[in-house]
Amino acid sequence: MKQPVRTNLADSAANSLRSEIAAGRWAVGERVPNEATLVDMLGVSRGTVREAVRALVSQGLLETRQGSGTYVLATADPAAALDRVRQTCLRDQWEARALLDVEAARLAALRHTPADIVTLRRLLAERGTVADGGREAFIRRDLAFHRAVVKASGNQAMVEIYDFFTAAITDVIGSTLRGELPEPNGQAHAEIVEAVASGDPDRAAASVRAFMAPVLLQLDRLLSR
Amino acid sequence: MKQPVRTNLADSAANSLRSEIAAGRWAVGERVPNEATLVDMLGVSRGTVREAVRALVSQGLLETRQGSGTYVLATADPAAALDRVRQTCLRDQWEARALLDVEAARLAALRHTPADIVTLRRLLAERGTVADGGREAFIRRDLAFHRAVVKASGNQAMVEIYDFFTAAITDVIGSTLRGELPEPNGQAHAEIVEAVASGDPDRAAASVRAFMAPVLLQLDRLLSR
DNA sequence: TACTAAAAGTCATCAGATGATTTGATGACT
DNA sequence: AGTCATCAAATCATCTGATGACTTTTAGTA
Numbered sequence: 001m002k003q004p005v006r007t008n009l010a011d012s013a014a015n016s017l018r019s020e021i022a023a024g025r026w027a028v029g030e031r032v033p034n035e036a037t038l039v040d041m042l043g044v045s046r047g048t049v050r051e052a053v054r055a056l057v058s059q060g061l062l063e064t065r066q067g068s069g070t071y072v073l074a075t076a077d078p079a080a081a082l083d084r085v086r087q088t089c090l091r092d093q094w095e096a097r098a099l100l101d102v103e104a105a106r107l108a109a110l111r112h113t114p115a116d117i118v119t120l121r122r123l124l125a126e127r128g129t130v131a132d133g134g135r136e137a138f139i140r141r142d143l144a145f146h147r148a149v150v151k152a153s154g155n156q157a158m159v160e161i162y163d164f165f166t167a168a169i170t171d172v173i174g175s176t177l178r179g180e181l182p183e184p185n186g187q188a189h190a191e192i193v194e195a196v197a198s199g200d201p202d203r204a205a206a207s208v209r210a211f212m213a214p215v216l217l218q219l220d221r222l223l224s225r
Numbered sequence: 226m227k228q229p230v231r232t233n234l235a236d237s238a239a240n241s242l243r244s245e246i247a248a249g250r251w252a253v254g255e256r257v258p259n260e261a262t263l264v265d266m267l268g269v270s271r272g273t274v275r276e277a278v279r280a281l282v283s284q285g286l287l288e289t290r291q292g293s294g295t296y297v298l299a300t301a302d303p304a305a306a307l308d309r310v311r312q313t314c315l316r317d318q319w320e321a322r323a324l325l326d327v328e329a330a331r332l333a334a335l336r337h338t339p340a341d342i343v344t345l346r347r348l349l350a351e352r353g354t355v356a357d358g359g360r361e362a363f364i365r366r367d368l369a370f371h372r373a374v375v376k377a378s379g380n381q382a383m384v385e386i387y388d389f390f391t392a393a394i395t396d397v398i399g400s401t402l403r404g405e406l407p408e409p410n411g412q413a414h415a416e417i418v419e420a421v422a423s424g425d426p427d428r429a430a431a432s433v434r435a436f437m438a439p440v441l442l443q444l445d446r447l448l449s450r
Numbered sequence: 451t452a453c454t455a456a457a458a459g460t461c462a463t464c465a466g467a468t469g470a471t472t473t474g475a476t477g478a479c480t
Numbered sequence: 481a482g483t484c485a486t487c488a489a490a491t492c493a494t495c496t497g498a499t500g501a502c503t504t505t506t507a508g509t510a
Contacts, residue, residue: 008291008462010279034491045464047272050493054235054276055283066233066492067472081389082307083285085382092382095332099383103324157310157317158324161386164306167299233493259460270495275462291461292502 013042013052021061021075031069032062086168094219097165098212100158101146102205107153108196109204116152120193123148127189139170145189149208152196238267238277246286246300256294257287311393316441316448322390323437325383326371327430332378333421334429341377345418348373352414364395370414374433377421 007015017032026032033041038049053070056062059077064070077083085093108116123145128138143166150162188211195204232240242263251257258266263274278295281287284302289295310318333341348370353363368391375387413436420429 010462014283036491047275047465048463050272051276051279051462054279058239058280058283064492065472066470067490069472069491081385081392085385085389086285088382088385092380095380096382096386099328100324103328107320155317155320157313157321157390160306160310160313161321164310167301167306235493261460272496273494276493289461290503292459293504294460 009044010048010051010055013044013048014055016042017052017056018061018077021056021072024075026072028072028075031071034069082164085164090169091216091219093165093169095216097162097169098208098216100150100162100165101212102208104150104153104155104158104162105192105196105204105208106201107155107158108149109199109201111154112152112196112199116148117193117197119148120145120152120196124189124193143170149192149196234269235273235276235280238269238273239280241267242277242281243286243302246281246297249300251297253297253300256296259294307389310389314448315394316444318390318394319444320441322387322394323433323441325375325387325390326437327433329375329378329380329383329387330417330421330429330433331426332380332383333374334424334426336379337377337421337424341373342418342422344373345370345377345421349414349418368395374417374421 017038020026021032032038035046035049035053038053039046042049042052044052053062053064057064061072061074061077062070063073123141127141127145147159147162147166150159153159188207191207192204192211195207198204242257245251246257257263260271260274260278263278264271267274267277269277278287278289282289286297286299286302287295288298348366352366352370372384372387372391375384378384413432417429417432417436420432423429
């Protein structure tokens with residue numbers, strides 16, 4: 001478990017309120033005590049209470065209406081789940097995303113439209129090499145390709161989750177592992193497109209799996225140092 | 226242009242900051258200007274700046290360190306992605322979760338500990354039938370089993386994503402499709418455990434895939450009505 | 451050089467005051 | 481009675497000033 005490290009008053013006040021809300025002390029739609037009362041309840045100043053409330057508002061648990069009061073919108077934080085995902089280790093996130101790549105390719109082989117294939121071939125051609133326009137731009141083009149594969153699966157939920165992982169992962173990669181991961185292989189990408197276009201789900205899945213394995217291996221090596 | 230909504234200063238200040246962060250004005254890990262400077266930049270008082278910063282902190286974009294400064298943690302709000310996931314159709318969410326089941330079983334076959342197998346066998350035994358304690362309780366026990374399979378994969382990110390989908394899906398199922406989905410088959414569940422225990426990833430994946438296919442088919446029929 | 455102590459910079463918190471908005475009560479008018 | 485305007489209370493929104501706590505940098509000393 002994580003240590004209750006140095007926690008500022010506003011955060012602990014917010015946590016207290018969150019607990020009360022989760023415990024159902026105030027029903028959804030009901031009004032919570034006014035700021036002066038919360039000051040007494042929580043034993044902190046008004047500014048701190050406001051910061052705590054502001055945090056819960058931005059998390060979608062509370063809503064403040066000037067002149068009226070502060071109301072409960074929900075009893076649990078809907079974003080808490082993804083927050084926990086973000087706190088899992090980079091390796092697990094990477095593996096989960098790689099898994100999406102594999103299965104999305106499988107679905108894409110079964111469901112792709114002709115337009116999907118056209119798009120994939122175009123992105124593959126545009127992808128080029130790292131020499132064209134710098135590393136950052138190349139990574140963006142590479143991501144666009146993989147995202148298109150997921151999109152060809154026809155499953156929007158998978159696209160959104162994929163985007164989520166991509167955002168979470170690139171944040172970390174950009175700040176810690178910049179440039180230490182192996183170059184994606186251009187030939188392997190072409191095989192992915194062909195496999196999807198062939199309509200063979202197992203071949204498509206295998207092509208992505210083969211491509212992802214060495215990258216994941218390298219990531220494990222980097223993280224174990 | 227948006228409606229001339231009345232927006233509190235703290236929210237618009239937070240939005241301004243969010244834009245600057247998204248635009249990359251301050252890199253991830255970098256320090257943003259101190260509170261006094263933000264007061265000048267945003268044209269609001271210090272308390273309001275603090276509320277804006279607090280909102281972004283609770284959204285995971287910023288981090289404040291007393292005595293040091295305020296630092297950028299991420300350039301985009303990951304929770305926004307979550308909302309988009311929730312808005313995708315139930316069928317896609319179900320399929321994405323089923324996919325997690327399949328691939329988690331594959332990983333579980335490779336990485337499971339002896340304790341995992343003990344747990345799976347226990348949950349399988351406890352699972353019983355719908356007759357024991359009512360439908361709600363049975364669904365909970367069934368979910369506990371499937372979650373344990375994902376947990377045996379050793380990938381925490383997958384567990385969290387699985388929980389997220391489960392929560393999102395059961396919200397909808399509970400309100401719209403109550404009782405219209407086919408009963409999960411007890412024999413199929415036993416085969417999943419055996420396949421995982423055997424250590425054969427393909428067999429494990431296939432066992433879950435075989436189990437999920439008819440459920441997804443039935444869901445498609447229900448949703449297409 | 452290496453270590454320590456002071457100083458500066460920054461966020462954390464408090465207290466008081468005023469403004470803006472909503473809500474409910476009051477009362478006049480139809 | 482019913483409707484509407486007005487007013488007062490409640491509540492959140494915001495500003496200002498001050499003090500404390502923590503971190504980082506700098507200066508001084510051995």
